[in-house]
Amino acid sequence: MNSPDAFNALCPTRQILDRIADKWTVLLLGLLAGRTMRFNELRRGVDGLSQKVLSQTLKSLERDGLVTRAVYPTVPVTVEYAITDLGRTLAATLEPLRLWAESHMNVIEQARADFDRRQQAAA
Amino acid sequence: MNSPDAFNALCPTRQILDRIADKWTVLLLGLLAGRTMRFNELRRGVDGLSQKVLSQTLKSLERDGLVTRAVYPTVPVTVEYAITDLGRTLAATLEPLRLWAESHMNVIEQARADFDRRQQAAA
DNA sequence: CCGAATCCTCTGGGATACTG
DNA sequence: CAGTATCCCAGAGGATTCGG
Numbered sequence: 001m002n003s004p005d006a007f008n009a010l011c012p013t014r015q016i017l018d019r020i021a022d023k024w025t026v027l028l029l030g031l032l033a034g035r036t037m038r039f040n041e042l043r044r045g046v047d048g049l050s051q052k053v054l055s056q057t058l059k060s061l062e063r064d065g066l067v068t069r070a071v072y073p074t075v076p077v078t079v080e081y082a083i084t085d086l087g088r089t090l091a092a093t094l095e096p097l098r099l100w101a102e103s104h105m106n107v108i109e110q111a112r113a114d115f116d117r118r119q120q121a122a123a
Numbered sequence: 124m125n126s127p128d129a130f131n132a133l134c135p136t137r138q139i140l141d142r143i144a145d146k147w148t149v150l151l152l153g154l155l156a157g158r159t160m161r162f163n164e165l166r167r168g169v170d171g172l173s174q175k176v177l178s179q180t181l182k183s184l185e186r187d188g189l190v191t192r193a194v195y196p197t198v199p200v201t202v203e204y205a206i207t208d209l210g211r212t213l214a215a216t217l218e219p220l221r222l223w224a225e226s227h228m229n230v231i232e233q234a235r236a237d238f239d240r241r242q243q244a245a246a
Numbered sequence: 247c248c249g250a251a252t253c254c255t256c257t258g259g260g261a262t263a264c265t266g
Numbered sequence: 267c268a269g270t271a272t273c274c275c276a277g278a279g280g281a282t283t284c285g286g
Contacts, residue, residue: 004228005225006146006150006221006225007153007154008170009171011228012228013224013228014171016224016227017146018146021145021146021149021220022144023129023137023141023144026129026144027129027130027140031130046130047130047131047133048137063235064234064235065231065233065234065237065238086227086230086234089223089227090223093219093220096216096219097140097143097144097217098129100213101127101139102126102129104139104212105134105135107188107209108187108188109135110188111186111188111209112187115186
């Protein structure tokens with residue numbers, strides 16, 4: 001068996017990287033790392049995430065063994081999503097990413113402003 | 124000033140997260156963290172990355188202050204991309220993500236097979 | 247060699263409506 | 267409440283061509 005290599009387009013790792021390097025995955029696993037949550041709870045927790053995409057993303061996460069889906073036959077039905085042990089290891093890897101974005105927001109915006117000004121000056 | 128919050132769609136952090144949580148960013152910064160590289164060198168280094176998308180991604184990375192672009196007036200022209208100090212901090216954050224994908228490839232594929240088999244059984 | 251520009255395709259994802 | 271189904275469109279991105 002050849003070693004996993006994300007730089008190779010044909011390696012399954014590439015596909016996995018594409019899935020997990022996704023803003024919705026980062027945010028959803030960030031929430032679920034805290035506690036088990038219901039569908040609409042997650043929807044409200046992640047602003048701008050449509051119901052369709054939430055549904056798709058959760059199904060992918062469940063398929064990959066990162067979250068579990070539990071249905072309780074109440075009326076109306078209750079569905080709870082919980083993070084798995086595997087998902088928790090990924091969440092731990094993704095959290096620094098969100099924190100980096102939040103802590104470097106100002107630096108990035110400054111860099112963008114500088115870049116745009118230089119472009120403007122060149123034109 | 125209100126605190127950065129990636130869960131809020133209107134926060135600039137959201138946009139930044141969207142840009143950095145990207146497979147091409149992960150792979151390109153992973154390469155550039157090792158050494159300065161030229162355009163076609165990067166193109167060859169990341170399999171499946173088209174010239175157009177590479178060009179776009181590099182421009183974004185440069186605008187965000189994560190890489191620098193140096194042009195040398197040789198014939199033909201030489202263009203070198205180097206990671207910045209800021210980019211290096213991000214690369215350090217992204218590397219675990221690529222490693223996670225590579226080291227959990229088998230577990231994920233197993234989970235997917237199990238899931239698909241359960242779906243099949245239910246149908 | 248390093249791109250910019252053009253064209254064209256395809257699909258991610260929004261809006262809406264309907265079920266169990 | 268928690269989805270699935272349908273329609274629809276903007277925009278991502280591949281292929282190709284051209285320029286510095």
